Amino acid sequence: MxxxxxxxxxxxxxxxxxxxxxxxxxxxxxxxxxxxxxxxxxxxxxxxxxxxxxxxxxxxxxxxxxxxxxxxxxxxxxxxxxxxxxGEAAAYLPLADHHTVAVLSPDPGESDPWVWSEAAGRHRLRLLDVRSGEVYTPEVFQGRHVAEVAERPGGGMLAVLTQESPDPGDLRPRLHLFDPATGETRELGACAVPAGSLTWWEAVDGWHVAYVATTPPGPVGGNAVLDVALTDGKHRNLTEGLPFCPLTLTSGGLVLVADGLDAAIHRLDPVTRRLAELLRLTGQAFWLTADADGATVAxxxxxxxxxxxxxxxxxxxxxxxxxxxxxxxxxIGWGAQERLSYRGHDGLDLDGLLVLPPGKSRDDGPFSLVTFAHGGPYGRWADQLLLQHHEPAQWLAGDGHAVFLPNPRGGQGHGHAFAANGTVGREEWQDVITGIDLLIERGIADPDRLGIGGYSHGGYLAAWAVGQTDRFKAALVGAGISDWGMLAATGEFGPFEAALGGSHGWEGRGPHPHDERSPISYASRIRTPVLIVHGAQDTNVPLGQAEFLHRALRWFGVEHEFVVYPREGHAIAERNHRIDLLRRTRSWFRRLR
Known part of the structure; x- marks a missing residue:
């Protein structure tokens, strides 16, 4: 059981x-x-x-x-x-000389209070001598936050990614080279954002440094592999026009990509500088890692x-x-998990998953249907076991519901054009409701027993849905966005949220574009019972987003429950909290029976 x-x-x-x-x-x-x-x-x-x-x-x-x-x-x-x-090590990298570890850490003894202009929390590059235990801090990249380092295979030069500040929403990352032996540095220019997965690889013209970032101009859209040849220092997009999305880079020029409902391993071709597929992986894949020459992987x-x-x-x-x-x-006897393919209202090819109650087939329908939206919006549902509180497909299916997991436009797995196609709350919402209507038409879903839920951006879509229609009989808004303007001002990824919402709150008197895309603007229309859950220490989507929705629903007399988990951030981690959330989730959607 x-x-x-x-x-x-x-x-x-x-x-x-x-x-x-x-x-x-x-x-x-x-x-x-x-x-x-x-x-x-x-x-x-x-x-x-x-x-x-x-x-x-x-x-x-x-x-x-x-x-x-x-x-x-x-x-x-x-x-x-x-x-x-x-000593604190926010990140580290053992170097090829066997005796040195590059460590990223802040300076000790930060002042109280925090002063934004005084570089509090910025990580500096340090070199730990494992023989003596001594730490040397090179006087480089002064005033900048060191976010990531990667060593050239065989040793020597370090590629270093810095930002103006530790703020995750920093839109000014830069790439550098640093030689630990001589202390010399070289600038390789501004990076696309948000840059990460820094890796060296060798092409026919010598060493390159590559990284993963949002396709320029960003910050909204699909991921790309950006490549920098040391000969000219130019940043080139190697994945333009490709129908999949890079996730991570690793040694040997290997790239893990999201490809529809599955994943694949590609290699950067040293001649063409394009990606060539090596191996397809059914379902979801994380954390590609390779040996020194890229021949063996895990x-x-x-x-x-x-x-x-x-x-x-x-x-x-x-x-x-x-x-x-x-x-x-x-x-455990799992519910049957099916791959779905369908077309959006404008003919765009879409995919997703359908999970049926254990032991049931489509012929046993129609079922109560819970639609669960993924986060991101640059996330996706892959064909994996979906069981945890933030992806509870099998958990809800085990309680007798069919569960629909749509991959609307704006997510990953289908390239940049798909990820950049549409506006939050508009085209993506049309893709979701089109899929629900298709399942009703096919006799799988009961139109009178529909629920919707999600976490993070999925929570936003759930809050948006109940302000647009009264077709849903229950909703779960987990760590969701109710007001884009407030999120752009208070969330970790302010510029990203402003790009999604369409504006900042300080752009004149308004109304602003983000008002039209914010669920709170439609709170007076909500009739659906809503379960709101949020971590008290969430800095990605701060608790104020949930409080705003809660107060609006209380004002309009809408049935709802507001649950705050102390000590939790954007993800719910404590065992008792996760157990409580799973129980509440099942209990809330039992009103669809």
């Missing part, structure tokens, strides 16, 4: 990292924050190293590094004595009825599962 405890206690691998020699994979495990190592060839069972996060390998593959609060650790993979160094994957596991093997396949951290889920 599927219970709340079975869902939240399932152990899942995170952040796999393959050793440079391609023989082993280190990975974390949640919940519990434990580091494990497993052999790529399956010749030995996984071995626990201890508590920690963010595993990385030494260049000689002899040691695994990992972090705990206030400390960096190094553990010999063959066993032996652990070494530890005190990735975390989930398929429709299988929880996330680490798979490893040759880059062109086959990849073999090397972890089995949640075998208890294999005994």
């Amino acid at each position: 599927l219970t709340e405890e079975l869902v939240v206690d399932a152990r899942l691998p995170v952040g796999p990292a393959i050793s440079p020699d391609g023989r082993r994979v280190a990975y974390g495990e949640m919940p519990g924050r434990t580091i494990w190592v497993v052999a790529v060839d399956g010749g030995a069972p996984p071995r626990e190293l201890g508590q920690g996060i963010d595993p990385k390998w030494s260049p000689d593959s002899r040691y695994v590094y990992f972090r705990t609060e206030g400390q960096l650790h190094r553990e010999p993979v063959e066993g032996g004595g652990r070494r530890s160094w005190s 990735v975390a994957r989930s398929e429709a009825y299988e929880p996330r596991s680490v798979f490893a093997g040759p880059v062109q396949g086959p990849l073999v599962r090397r972890t089995d951290t949640a075998p208890e889920l294999r005994a």
Whole structure:
């Protein structure tokens, strides 16, 4: 029997990292924050190293590094004595000389109060000598926040990504080169935003640095691989016009992409500088990692009825599962999960998923239907096991509902044009309602028993939906947006939110474009019972968004419940809170029966 405890206690691998020699994979495990190592060839069972996060390998593959609060650790993979160094390490990278670790950390002793103009919280690049324990801080990139570093294969030059501030909404990232041996730096210009997944790769004309960012001009739209040849320093989009979306880069010029409901591994061609597919991966994939020459890879994957596991093997396949951290889920009878293809109101090709109650087929319909929208909006539903509180398809199906998981325009998996096509609350909403009507027409969904929900941008779509129609009998708004103008002013990603909403609140007296796209503007129309859930410490979508909707619904006398989880951010993490949220979710949608 599927219970709340079975869902939240399932152990899942995170952040796999393959050793440079391609023989082993280190990975974390949640919940519990434990580091494990497993052999790529399956010749030995996984071995626990201890508590920690963010595993990385030494260049000689002899040691695994990992972090705990206030400390960096190094553990010999063959066993032996652990070494530890005190000090905050927001990020780190063991370097090829075997004796140095690049560490990103803020200066100690920040002042109280916080002063925006005094560079509080900016990470600086530091070099830790693991033999002596001494830390050297090069006097480079003064006043800028160091966000990411990547070392050229074989050692030497570092590619360094900086921002003007630690603010996630910083629109002024820059790329640099830094030689730790000489202290010399070189500017490689402004980056597209938000830049990340910094990687070196070698083309026929020499070394390049590539990164993933929103397709220029950004910040709204699909991801792209931006490439910088060291010969000229120009930033070129290598994925323009392609029908899929890059997710991450890794060594050997390998690229993990979202491709429809699935994923794939591509390689940057050293001659054409285009992506060439090497291996398709059914379902969802995360954290592609490769050995030193890109011949052996590991990735975390989930398929429709299988929880996330680490798979490893040759880059062109086959990849073999090397972890089995949640075998208890294999005994559960899941609802049938179907892939959907349909056309939007204007003929655009769309996809999504349909999950039926366990043991049921379409012929047993019509069912109560819960539509669950994905976050982002630059997210997607892939054909994976969808069980957790923020993606509760199988959880709700187990309570007798059919669940529709639409991938409307604005999301990932179909290239930049698809991601940039449409306005929040408009075309994307039409894509969702078109899919619901199709399921009603086919006898799968009961038009009198419809519900809708989602988290983050999915919560926005749920709040938007109930202000546009009274067809839904229940709604769940999780960490959702009710007012784009307020979010642009108070959320972590202000410029991104302003681009989605269409304006800032300080652009004259208004009305503003964001008012037309904000659910709060239509609160007087809401008749649907709404469950509002939010983390008290959410800085991505601050709690005020939920309070605004709650007060409006209370003012208009709309049935609703407002639940705030203390100590939680944008994601609900504490075990008791996740159990409570799963129970509330099922209970709320039982009014569709």
